[in-house]
Amino acid sequence: MSRHVHTRVKICGLRDAQTARSVAEAGADAIGLVFYPPSPRNVSAEQAAEIVAALPAFVMSVGLFVNESPLVVSSVLAKVPLDLLQFHGDEDLAYCSQFGRPFIKAVRVKPDLNLLEYAQLFVSPLCRGLLLDAWVDGVPGGTGHSFDWNDLPTEWPLPLILSGGLHPDNVAEAIVQVQPWAVDVSSGVEVIKGVKDLQRVDAFIRAAI
Numbered sequence: 351m352s353r354h355v356h357t358r359v360k361i362c363g364l365r366d367a368q369t370a371r372s373v374a375e376a377g378a379d380a381i382g383l384v385f386y387p388p389s390p391r392n393v394s395a396e397q398a399a400e401i402v403a404a405l406p407a408f409v410m411s412v413g414l415f416v417n418e419s420p421l422v423v424s425s426v427l428a429k430v431p432l433d434l435l436q437f438h439g440d441e442d443l444a445y446c447s448q449f450g451r452p453f454i455k456a457v458r459v460k461p462d463l464n465l466l467e468y469a470q471l472f473v474s475p476l477c478r479g480l481l482l483d484a485w486v487d488g489v490p491g492g493t494g495h496s497f498d499w500n501d502l503p504t505e506w507p508l509p510l511i512l513s514g515g516l517h518p519d520n521v522a523e524a525i526v527q528v529q530p531w532a533v534d535v536s537s538g539v540e541v542i543k544g545v546k547d548l549q550r551v552d553a554f555i556r557a558a559i
């Protein structure tokens with residue numbers, strides 16, 4: 351996609367409705383809800399439904415899953431009106447498309463992986479973006495680790511979402527260098543894992559726009 355004037359911001363891993371509303375008021379375009387039990391940011395469908403109900407119009411709710419059973423994903427979808435799904439594991443296009451919902455696909459950047467070939471595999475009507483994250487052995491995401499932004503392709507077949515170790519002091523530089531459609535952050539706006547710091551959220555969004 352060509353250069354755009356406003357880089358969208360997703361704040362990932364929210365766990366309560368009040369924080370979600372504050373994050374929306376700070377200017378976030380999307381919030382992420384983690385349905386991955388080993389994560390300190392994991393939420394139940396009941397918690398997620400409360401959070402989504404607190405969001406104002408035009409702030410998207412994104413539900414994140416990692417190699418989850420389709421039955422579990424469907425059961426969350428029946429209880430929570432999510433706008434977008436995020437698949438953060440080894441899911442293929444057929445898996446991601448089976449729910450008939452728009453989704454983004456995450457990929458963790460490794461030196462031996464051809465990112466453009468990977469992106470091409472997901473070009474399809476329901477896939478709305480490719481999220482790049484850092485590779486950390488044994489932890490699928492939300493690690494606070496970044497990866498080398500040098501030598502990334504400059505043209506992508508899908509809207510590009512940059513994540514991995516972003517924080518208020520590096521996000522502006524990341525945007526200039528990578529020119530993503532959107533940025534996504536979790537650890538970089540937290541005080542401790544799973545607890546967002548609203549001052550850092552505010553600083554991140556101001557630096558990103």
Ligand SMILES: O=C(O)c1ccccc1NCC(=O)[C@H](O)[C@H](O)COP(=O)(O)O
Pocket residue numbers: 362363382384386389390391414416438483489490491492493494495496513514515516534535536537538
């Ligand atoms: O946030 C988590 O705990 C998580 C766990 C398992 C898979 C993905 C997870 N988060 C996905 C995100 O979209 C994060 O924002 C992304 O990984 C960047 O995280 P961070 O480096 O902490 O900003």
